[in-house]
Amino acid sequence: MAESLSASSDAKVETTIPVTLGKRSYEIVIGENLLASAALRLDDLLPAARYAVVSDENVAPLHLADMKRNLQEQGLFLGEVVVKPGEASKCFATLETVCERLLELGVERGDCVIALGGGVIGDLAGFAASILRRGVNLVQMPTSLLAQVDSSVGGKTGIDTPQGKNLIGTFHQPSLVLADLDVLGTLPERQVLAGYAEIVKYGLINDPEFFEWLGDNWRAVLSGEPEQRLHAVATSCKAKAAIVEEDEKEESGARALLNLGHTFGHALEAYAGFSDRLLHGEAIAIGMVLAFRYSTEQELCPVEDADRVQRHFDLVGLPTAINHIEGGGPSAGEMLRLMAQDKKVQAGQLALVLTRGIGGAYLERDIDMDDLTDFLKRECGSQ
Ligand SMILES: NC(=O)c1ccc[n+]([C@@H]2O[C@H](COP(=O)([O-])OP(=O)(O)OC[C@H]3O[C@@H](n4cnc5c(N)ncnc54)[C@H](O)[C@@H]3O)[C@@H](O)[C@H]2O)c1
Ligand SMILES: O=C(O)C(=O)C[C@@H](O)[C@H](O)[C@H](O)COP(=O)(O)O
Numbered sequence: 052m053a054e055s056l057s058a059s060s061d062a063k064v065e066t067t068i069p070v071t072l073g074k075r076s077y078e079i080v081i082g083e084n085l086l087a088s089a090a091l092r093l094d095d096l097l098p099a100a101r102y103a104v105v106s107d108e109n110v111a112p113l114h115l116a117d118m119k120r121n122l123q124e125q126g127l128f129l130g131e132v133v134v135k136p137g138e139a140s141k142c143f144a145t146l147e148t149v150c151e152r153l154l155e156l157g158v159e160r161g162d163c164v165i166a167l168g169g170g171v172i173g174d175l176a177g178f179a180a181s182i183l184r185r186g187v188n189l190v191q192m193p194t195s196l197l198a199q200v201d202s203s204v205g206g207k208t209g210i211d212t213p214q215g216k217n218l219i220g221t222f223h224q225p226s227l228v229l230a231d232l233d234v235l236g237t238l239p240e241r242q243v244l245a246g247y248a249e250i251v252k253y254g255l256i257n258d259p260e261f262f263e264w265l266g267d268n269w270r271a272v273l274s275g276e277p278e279q280r281l282h283a284v285a286t287s288c289k290a291k292a293a294i295v296e297e298d299e300k301e302e303s304g305a306r307a308l309l310n311l312g313h314t315f316g317h318a319l320e321a322y323a324g325f326s327d328r329l330l331h332g333e334a335i336a337i338g339m340v341l342a343f344r345y346s347t348e349q350e351l352c353p354v355e356d357a358d359r360v361q362r363h364f365d366l367v368g369l370p371t372a373i374n375h376i377e378g379g380g381p382s383a384g385e386m387l388r389l390m391a392q393d394k395k396v397q398a399g400q401l402a403l404v405l406t407r408g409i410g411g412a413y414l415e416r417d418i419d420m421d422d423l424t425d426f427l428k429r430e431c432g433s434q
């Protein structure tokens with residue numbers, strides 16, 4: 052295991068990963084029992100701040116109490132905003148409710164919003180924090196596997212609109228990420244699998260050894276074996292931190308690699324109405340398989356690699372084809388219309404993260420739209 056583990060005072064393991072971004076640098080702390088002791092860390096980090104927690108109706112009853120009590124004891128707790136769970140909360144209406152409630156609680160410029168939840172809460176509360184009084188502090192306390200390995204790191208915040216995914220948002224880096232592995236114990240199995248898709252993504256982008264390791268250890272990662280879970284979360288966070296450090300605002304193309312599978316996946320999520328019909332991790336599992344299959348058709352990627360990726364997702368129980376979507380998927384035409392909203396589009400030209408094989412992702416701006424249309428007609432099983 053590559054990450055350095057250190058025993059904290061109560062002999063729990065934890066590892067800290069720095070994200071080095073000049074004045075916006077912060078740490079990702081991954082370990083056990085972190086939420087209960089969060090108040091102490093926060094006091095060291097932002098000594099003058101008070102805290103308002105944004106969470107959802109699933110997470111708050113399970114995981115808010117200890118942290119809230121700690122903060123209350125020190126007179127640092129401003130209050131909580133609890134929204135409905137699920138992707139549908141990443142919308143203007145919920146953003147408005149969250150912002151207004153945070154203002155009513157008296158969150159000031161020097162105060163801090165804590166995002167306690169999955170990626171939906173991280174993106175929504177992060178966005179609210181970035182626009183409230185033109186920007187207040189943010190601490191990410193991710194409670195889903197997906198949020199611990201991806202969404203809590205890197206500063207992308209936002210909401211969805213009917214036009215597409217994450218089309219309204221900001222870059223707003225957190226001051227700290229506290230990924231408490233214990234809280235994953237209450238996460239439903241379907242959500243664990245969805246988070247696993249983003250873990251596999253790091254292997255597929257540029258780390259074939261990690262993909263290999265996941266091939267041997269996926270059961271332990273999914274079932275929550277502490278050593279393997281920690282290794283998977285820490286490897287993912289290190290990989291994401293390195294890319295974000297290189298290209299914080301997705302300008303050079305390096306960060307776009309984190310979008311492997313997402314141009315297809317986001318279009319599928321929009322088609323499914325940003326609902327439980329298709330979770331983000333499920334959509335990007337299908338999207339990554341499509342990116343590999345299209346790369347194979349373009350004679351960029353060995354067919355064995357594309358087959359291996361699909362077999363791995365099939366084996367773990369993630370969807371791997373458009374017709375796996377509950378209720379059916381979009382037509383090729385609908386897919387292309389939704390993909391055209393992707394934020395990587397420049398001068399109307401679609402860009403895709405393609406691959407030369409496992410670990411060989413790259414950003415391709417020269418997409419042959421006839422080839423892509425033919426590919427999608429076959430994948431969608433329709434015009
Ligand atoms: N900002 C980024 O860089 C980034 C990266 C990846 C994904 N995302 C976004 O993240 C979102 C997906 O995140 P997600 O998969 O965490 O979804 P989510 O926030 O909807 O959480 C998944 C479900 O699990 C529940 N939950 C969360 N933690 C729990 C726990 N410990 N115990 C019990 N239930 C728990 C939630 O209430 C929800 O029902 C998408 O909107 C996606 O676009 C953002
Ligand atoms: O952090 C990034 O950069 C990513 O692309 C990570 C993705 O997993 C994540 O889903 C992100 O929200 C997608 O970003 P978007 O800019 O395509 O909306």
Ligand SMILES: [Zn+2]
Pocket residue numbers: 201249313331335
């Ligand atoms: Zn994603």
